[in-house]
Amino acid sequence: MKSIPRTLEWIGDLPGHLRLLDQTLLPTDLAYRDCRSVEEVWESIRNLRVRGAPAIGIAAAFGVVLGMQVHTESASCAERLNHICDYLRSSRPTAVNLFWALDRMEKKLLSEPEALAKDRPSSLTLHALTRILLSEAIAIQREDRQMCLAIGRIGAHLIHDGYGVLTHCNAGSLATSEFGTALAVLYSAHDQGKKFHVFADETRPLLQGARLTAWELQQAGIDVTLLCDNMAGQVMREGRVHMVIVGADRIAANGDTANKIGTYSVAVLAKAHGIPFYVAAPSSTFDLSISDGSQIPIEQRDPREITEGFGKVIAPTGVRVYNPAFDVTPAELITGIITEKGLIHPADARIIRTN
Amino acid sequence: MKSIPRTLEWIGDLPGHLRLLDQTLLPTDLAYRDCRSVEEVWESIRNLRVRGAPAIGIAAAFGVVLGMQVHTESASCAERLNHICDYLRSSRPTAVNLFWALDRMEKKLLSEPEALAKDRPSSLTLHALTRILLSEAIAIQREDRQMCLAIGRIGAHLIHDGYGVLTHCNAGSLATSEFGTALAVLYSAHDQGKKFHVFADETRPLLQGARLTAWELQQAGIDVTLLCDNMAGQVMREGRVHMVIVGADRIAANGDTANKIGTYSVAVLAKAHGIPFYVAAPSSTFDLSISDGSQIPIEQRDPREITEGFGKVIAPTGVRVYNPAFDVTPAELITGIITEKGLIHPADARIIRTN
Numbered sequence: 001m002k003s004i005p006r007t008l009e010w011i012g013d014l015p016g017h018l019r020l021l022d023q024t025l026l027p028t029d030l031a032y033r034d035c036r037s038v039e040e041v042w043e044s045i046r047n048l049r050v051r052g053a054p055a056i057g058i059a060a061a062f063g064v065v066l067g068m069q070v071h072t073e074s075a076s077c078a079e080r081l082n083h084i085c086d087y088l089r090s091s092r093p094t095a096v097n098l099f100w101a102l103d104r105m106e107k108k109l110l111s112e113p114e115a116l117a118k119d120r121p122s123s124l125t126l127h128a129l130t131r132i133l134l135s136e137a138i139a140i141q142r143e144d145r146q147m148c149l150a151i152g153r154i155g156a157h158l159i160h161d162g163y164g165v166l167t168h169c170n171a172g173s174l175a176t177s178e179f180g181t182a183l184a185v186l187y188s189a190h191d192q193g194k195k196f197h198v199f200a201d202e203t204r205p206l207l208q209g210a211r212l213t214a215w216e217l218q219q220a221g222i223d224v225t226l227l228c229d230n231m232a233g234q235v236m237r238e239g240r241v242h243m244v245i246v247g248a249d250r251i252a253a254n255g256d257t258a259n260k261i262g263t264y265s266v267a268v269l270a271k272a273h274g275i276p277f278y279v280a281a282p283s284s285t286f287d288l289s290i291s292d293g294s295q296i297p298i299e300q301r302d303p304r305e306i307t308e309g310f311g312k313v314i315a316p317t318g319v320r321v322y323n324p325a326f327d328v329t330p331a332e333l334i335t336g337i338i339t340e341k342g343l344i345h346p347a348d349a350r351i352i353r354t355n
Numbered sequence: 356m357k358s359i360p361r362t363l364e365w366i367g368d369l370p371g372h373l374r375l376l377d378q379t380l381l382p383t384d385l386a387y388r389d390c391r392s393v394e395e396v397w398e399s400i401r402n403l404r405v406r407g408a409p410a411i412g413i414a415a416a417f418g419v420v421l422g423m424q425v426h427t428e429s430a431s432c433a434e435r436l437n438h439i440c441d442y443l444r445s446s447r448p449t450a451v452n453l454f455w456a457l458d459r460m461e462k463k464l465l466s467e468p469e470a471l472a473k474d475r476p477s478s479l480t481l482h483a484l485t486r487i488l489l490s491e492a493i494a495i496q497r498e499d500r501q502m503c504l505a506i507g508r509i510g511a512h513l514i515h516d517g518y519g520v521l522t523h524c525n526a527g528s529l530a531t532s533e534f535g536t537a538l539a540v541l542y543s544a545h546d547q548g549k550k551f552h553v554f555a556d557e558t559r560p561l562l563q564g565a566r567l568t569a570w571e572l573q574q575a576g577i578d579v580t581l582l583c584d585n586m587a588g589q590v591m592r593e594g595r596v597h598m599v600i601v602g603a604d605r606i607a608a609n610g611d612t613a614n615k616i617g618t619y620s621v622a623v624l625a626k627a628h629g630i631p632f633y634v635a636a637p638s639s640t641f642d643l644s645i646s647d648g649s650q651i652p653i654e655q656r657d658p659r660e661i662t663e664g665f666g667k668v669i670a671p672t673g674v675r676v677y678n679p680a681f682d683v684t685p686a687e688l689i690t691g692i693i694t695e696k697g698l699i700h701p702a703d704a705r706i707i708r709t710n
Contacts, residue, residue: 027671168585199677202661204559204583207669210662215671226670227677228559228661230523230584230617234653234682237619262585264592265624272623298589306557306583307565310665314562315581316382316570322554322582327589 004173004219005030007055010062010138014130015069018062022049023174027215038067038084045091045098048206052175053249054144054282057101060088061137064105068130071123077115081106094299094325096250100284101140108136141177147282148179150340152188155245155280158338159189163196163242166232166270169203169260170212171247171280182245182280183216185338190222198224199235203260205305205323229262236273244270248281248337255331255347256293257281261324267333276335279347283339286352293328301325359528359574360385362410365417365493369486370424373417377404378529382570393422393439400446400453403561407530408604409499409637412456415443416492419460423485426478432470436461449654449680451605455639456495463491496532502637503534505695507543510600510635513693514544518551518597521587521625524558524615525567526602526635537600537635538571540693545577553579554590558615560660560678584617591628599625603636603692610686610702611648612636616679622688631690634702638694641707648683656680 008020011034018035024047025031033049035041041063044050050059067084075083085102092098109115112132114125121129159165165186172183179187186198198217203209210226217224227235235241244266250258257263257279270277290296303321307314315321336345337352344351363375366389373390379402380386388404390396396418399405405414422439430438440457447453464470467487469480476484514520520541527538534542541553553572558564565581572579582590590596599621605613612618612634625632645651658676662669670676691700692707699706 028668201585202559202670204557204585210670214674218671218674223675225675225677226661228584228616230556230559230620231677231679231682233620233623234616234679235677237682261583261589265585265588265620268588268627269620269623272627306581310667310669312666313383314665315557315565316573319569319573320578320580322580322586322590324586324589327586327592 004216007174007177008050008059008062010134014127014134018059018066020044020050020059021174023051023212024049026211035063035066038063038087041066042088042091052170053095053097054176055174056092056095057097058137058141058144058177060091060098061101061105061140063088064102065130065134065137068126068133071126075120076118077121077126077129078110081109081115104140105133105136109133144177145179147340148176148181148184151181151280151282151338152179152184154340154343155185155278155338156188156192158243158278159185159194159196160242161195164199164235164240165196166199166201166235166241166244166266167213168201168209168246168263168266170208172213172216174212174216175247181247181282183213185245185280186217186222187220190220198222199232199241200224200226201229201232201262201266202226203262204229205309208260232266233269236269236275241273241275244275244277245280248279248285249326250296251279251281251286251337252290252292252296253286253288253352254292255334255337255352256296257329257331257334258293258296258326259329261327264327264329267329271333277333278336278338279334280338283341288353293330296326296328298327299325359571362529362532363405363414363417365489369482369489373414373421375399375405375414376529378406378567379404381566390418390421393418393442396421397443397446400443407525408450408452409531410529411447411450412452413492413496413499413532415446415453416456416460416495418443419457420485420489420492423481423488426481430475431473432476432481432484433465436464436470459495460488460491464488499532500534502695503531503536503539506536506635506637506693507534507539509695509698510540510633510693511543511547513598513633514540514549514551515597516550519554519590519595520551521554521556521590521596521599521621522568523556523564523601523618523621525563527568527571529567529571530602536602536637538568540600540635541572541577542575545575551578553577554587554596555579555581556584556587556617556621557581558617559584560664563615587621588624591624591630596628596630599630599632600635603634603640604681605651606634606636606641606692607645607647607651608641608643608707609647610689610692610699610707611651612684612686612689613648613651613681614684616682619682619684622684626688632688633691633693634689635693638696643708648685651681651683653682654680
């Protein structure tokens with residue numbers, strides 16, 4: 001497989017810095033952003049330079065390291081950690097993986113007795129504790145990578161020679177440490193020498209499909225055709241789509257799946273054309289505390305993403321806009337869910353609970 | 356009803372000129388373009404300053420008048436007419452109404468004995484013949500207006516208080532002489548004092564829903580919410596859509612309907628949610644020479660409409676693009692077809708043939 005530039009990586013040791021591929025500049029410019037402070041990580045998450053639930057979590061974990069590696073005169077170790085994590089949590093308040101990664105970093109540090117001292121730590125102690133945090137951030141990244149590889153391996157057998165595979169939004173390398181979730185399945189099948197073709201929905205309003213998915217599949221040497229979201233039904237009708245695969249933001253205990261707006265429409269269209277519809281996501285995406293998708297709140301985003309999304313006003317002033325970030329695809333429209341642990345098929349409550 | 360600026364009108368008598376609302380500048384600028392030559396009409400059709408099948412036909416008819424009203428030294432009347440019509444036909448070679456209107460103008464003139472003279476006409480003769488052409492162009496425009504009013508009147512009873520009505524693309528005032536087809540139904544219901552809400556798909560790639568439909572509904576004082584095409588399924592799922600109404604580019608003898616790309620997906624979604632799906636179009640949109648939609652060719656348009664549609668490159672260089680202009684909605688997904696002659700319900704071959 002041709003290689004896709006790395007989404008994010010830690011450069012150096014301690015002190016070191018976080019290098020991010022600036023996704024706001026894709027696909028026209030391939031440029032990196034070196035974050036040397038926690039503020040720069042916050043800004044990169046806030047402004048979508050790094051996006052995708054797993055990638056945000058990893059970036060935030062390294063952000064904690066950046067915040068702690070600077071020796072300051074005031075505050076105990078626990079106070080500083082708490083301050084840094086709270087600050088990073090405010091970068092994208094709805095991102096579940098962000099909270100998960102920061103909680104994990106906090107828990108890791110607070111299991112060290114030295115971190116609990118009420119006084120300002122010595123610079124030697126601080127250095128040792130920051131090293132523990134760096135190891136934890138690297139572990140989060142490594143586990144994410146392994147999770148993506150496992151999803152790819154497990155899902156690849158679903159792809160056959162000659163298939164047309166439709167995807168929506170970007171559940172790819174750019175959304176994770178590497179490989180992605182839905183796209184990991186495609187990369188894995190491609191590595192196995194399978195010949196297939198991908199249809200990438202452009203994914204309005206933020207065009208992650210056009211800007212990111214089409215770009216990374218092209219980088220990887222996989223055949224891809226870009227289409228507007230409203231063309232998915234037509235390619236299906238023409239018999240050119242044999243399978244749909246998408247990522248997920250949250251999956252309820254019964255298999256109902258929240259993902260980028262438009263996913264639900266694609267699922268309905270797939271059903272109407274008898275095309276299998278798969279979700280690929282790490283098992284951490286399951287939220288067993290909610291019984292079904294009706295309990296997943298649908299966040300409304302800034303109307304300007306629709307009315308002036310590309311630097312040009314394309315709608316009349318003052319028009320009312322509907323701009324939900326996500327929708328929920330009911331489990332009955334989902335053929336199977338591919339996780340790093342295996343394929344859940346069909347996606348129903350009993351099987352999910354026992355996995 | 357608040358008034359919507361006129362799509363196009365003839366200014367003055369003879370010589371006169373054609374004033375077009377320049378639709379490429381909407382919704383940010385409301386500006387007119389005065390066409391004083393056939394070349395300016397050609398350019399306006401070519402560059403979508405005027406668009407929508409009926410409006411293109413009317414503009415071309417007035418274009419013929421502009422071409423003929425200039426006294427030149429050479430050619431017989433029939434030769435000049437033929438030359439002008441051929442030139443206008445090349446402005447948008449796939450627009451059926453363009454050909455229809457030009458054929459009608461030619462037929463009208465060639466039914467006049469003076470027009471058949473082999474010699475160059477006297478300026479008095481030319482003036483008289485051009486007046487006949489102007490009357491015919493005005494008649495085409497008037498008939499279009501009456502057709503739109505009739506469609507509105509016939510369809511209005513389908514709208515009830517509290518309805519949410521979803522539409523795709525622009526089948527409105529801007530696509531016709533006035534009132535539109537699908538939107539005529541909404542204007543008529545609004546005039547009757549009915550309270551309803553419209554959801555307008557933005558309609559990628561050219562955003563006729565955002566730029567034109569949202570704008571003209573707003574001008575008319577009708578409540579409208581703009582959404583991306585991939586959000587239609589979600590508003591339906593939320594129970595906010597009670598009816599879908601769209602226009603048509605061509606309708607086969609069995610009721611299969613070609614319309615703007617994305618219409619088919621909306622129809623599948625409507626069916627899945629038990630929402631009635633109506634097409635509104637003049638009876639001239641029926642093409643009884645084709646038995647079903649499989650015989651309607653699907654034109655592919657310039658990939659740049661997708662990759663750089665917002666004045667900014669939003670997809671990687673060289674990516675393959677799928678950009679069909681239309682899709683075909685099969686008759687079984689259509690609840691009824693509203694024409695100026697009545698409501699065809701259900702949309703099946705037997706009823707269409709006898710109407």
